[in-house]
Amino acid sequence: MWIAVAVAACLAFAVGLIVAPGIFYDHFIWKYFWGPIAADAAGHPMSYHGVAAAEGYTLVSEFVYGALLLLLVYLMYRFFTIFDIKVDVPFFVASIPFIILGSTLRVLEDSGLYEKPLSYLFISPVIYIQVGVYFFIAIMLGIYMERSSRKVRLFLYAVLLMDAAYAILYFIFESKCSHPVHPLLIILFSAISIIVFLCMKKKDFAASMFSIGLIFLLPALYLVSAWIYGDRWGKFNQVNPVIIPLVLLISTSITILVFVFARMSGSRVYSSGVNLSLIFAHMIDGWTSYFAVVNPLGMDVGYGEKHPVSLFLMDHFYGLAYPLAKLAIIAVVVYAMDVYLKDELGEKQLLAGLIKFFILVLGLAPGVRDMLRIVMGI
Numbered sequence: 001m002w003i004a005v006a007v008a009a010c011l012a013f014a015v016g017l018i019v020a021p022g023i024f025y026d027h028f029i030w031k032y033f034w035g036p037i038a039a040d041a042a043g044h045p046m047s048y049h050g051v052a053a054a055e056g057y058t059l060v061s062e063f064v065y066g067a068l069l070l071l072l073v074y075l076m077y078r079f080f081t082i083f084d085i086k087v088d089v090p091f092f093v094a095s096i097p098f099i100i101l102g103s104t105l106r107v108l109e110d111s112g113l114y115e116k117p118l119s120y121l122f123i124s125p126v127i128y129i130q131v132g133v134y135f136f137i138a139i140m141l142g143i144y145m146e147r148s149s150r151k152v153r154l155f156l157y158a159v160l161l162m163d164a165a166y167a168i169l170y171f172i173f174e175s176k177c178s179h180p181v182h183p184l185l186i187i188l189f190s191a192i193s194i195i196v197f198l199c200m201k202k203k204d205f206a207a208s209m210f211s212i213g214l215i216f217l218l219p220a221l222y223l224v225s226a227w228i229y230g231d232r233w234g235k236f237n238q239v240n241p242v243i244i245p246l247v248l249l250i251s252t253s254i255t256i257l258v259f260v261f262a263r264m265s266g267s268r269v270y271s272s273g274v275n276l277s278l279i280f281a282h283m284i285d286g287w288t289s290y291f292a293v294v295n296p297l298g299m300d301v302g303y304g305e306k307h308p309v310s311l312f313l314m315d316h317f318y319g320l321a322y323p324l325a326k327l328a329i330i331a332v333v334v335y336a337m338d339v340y341l342k343d344e345l346g347e348k349q350l351l352a353g354l355i356k357f358f359i360l361v362l363g364l365a366p367g368v369r370d371m372l373r374i375v376m377g378i
Contacts, residue, residue: 026051032061037126041119065125073358077351083143087353089273090206092360097213098138099361102131103369104220110378111227112234118176138212142205151203155211159190162215178233179226181219189218227376238377240299243291247371251283254327269338270331274356281360282330285367286323292374294319299374326363333359 026049035053039046045054057065080087108114109122121130141158145151167183174180197203197211228239255276262270269275291297293314313322337352372378 022049032058032064036061037120037123040123041116069358073354077354080350080354085139085143085205085350087350087357089277091209091353092274092277092357094142094206094209094213095135095357096364097210097217098131098135099364100368101134101213101217101220102128103365103367104217104224104372105131106369107372107376107378108220108223110373111232111376113178113223115176115178118173134213134216138209141212142208145203145208146205151208152198155197155203155208156194158212159194159215162212163187163190179223179231181222185222186215186219189222190215192218224372224376234378238299240374240377242297243288243299243371243374247284247287247291247367250287251280254283255280258331269335274353275334275338278334278356278359278363279327279330281363281367282326283323284371285363286326288367288370288374290314290319290323292370330359330363 030048031051031053035046035048035051036055036057039053040055045052047053079085085091105122106124106127109119109127114122120126141154145154148154163183163186166186170180170183193211193214196214197207200207200211227233228241258270258279259276262268270279291299296319313319313325317324334356337355
């Protein structure tokens with residue numbers, strides 16, 4: 001039933017684009033979706049047929065993207081159910097390269113690495129759709145490989161195919177990138193990925209996903225490293241590399257303290273790897289925002305906070321109220337899911353795992369992006 005409704009809505013919208021483009025495109029798609037992307041790529045507000053658009057999200061776009069996120073959770077739930085994919089600690093670990101990849105590519109776009117039209121692919125939310133495609137490809141490859149008797153050979157073929165595809169794209173878009181990564185370097189990164197895969201004891205679904213993710217992630221990290229060590233293509237010069245070890249140290253320490261407290265009190269809620277990963281991810285986000293906005297280290301940064309609630313917390317208790325509030329909120333959410341909603345979610349462990357996975361992404365992705373922005377002085 002809902003599929004028929006969705007198809008009918010899409011057809012009605014397509015007809016609207018043809019019959020009344022001024023309403024359906026100019027005042028809806030352009031104003032709330034494509035316009036902000038174009039304005040972000042241009043670096044200033046833009047206008048189309050008299051309809052102005054500025055970079056950033058609006059209430060309409062956030063509502064639509066939120067609805068699409070819920071739809072994505074449902075579709076992943078059905079897909080994972082069909083293929084019996086478990087959302088557990090190995091899945092979380094295998095997904096980390098893709099989560100970091102989205103944040104890293106977004107920061108590289110902020111640095112001015114890409115020129116139009118290539119830059120459109122690296123602006124939110126298009127960048128997350130792009131990474132989602134890579135993520136889905138890795139999942140499909142992992143599923144196929146898990147059922148294959150020639151896992152290593154299949155993985156090598158997949159890597160070879162990706163390297164060939166990149167070489168083609170390199171020669172097409174080389175002029176649209178200020179610092180393109182040469183295909184020979186991609187082969188080197190692929191070799192590292194292959195070594196990682198071969199060193200893994202189990203050549204399973206998670207091993208395949210993680211290794212494939214490295215092929216995408218390593219070139220992005222290489223560009224970040226090049227920037228930090230002086231090979232900069234943008235107008236930004238100040239780097240603050242101290243923020244990475246500092247945030248990681250604080251986030252790790254808090255996560256360990258939570259684990260120790262859980263073990264001493266006999267709580268199983270805060271001692272599981274999945275729940276601890278949520279705390280760690282949101283501590284990265286919370287403490288990175290604290291150092292960026294409050295700036296207790298006196299770094300050459302000028303970041304602000306757009307959300308009023310977050311800004312209110314930043315203005316109290318020397319700004320420490322914000323990361324502490326994030327810790328409390330995640331602790332409450334985890335406790336509610338594992339204790340109060342235990343019976344409701346007990347028979348739907350996959351759904352509970354997917355919800356926690358998206359909570360992880362919502363913490364780790366913006367946290368890594370903000371951290372890299374501070375490090376690169378962007």
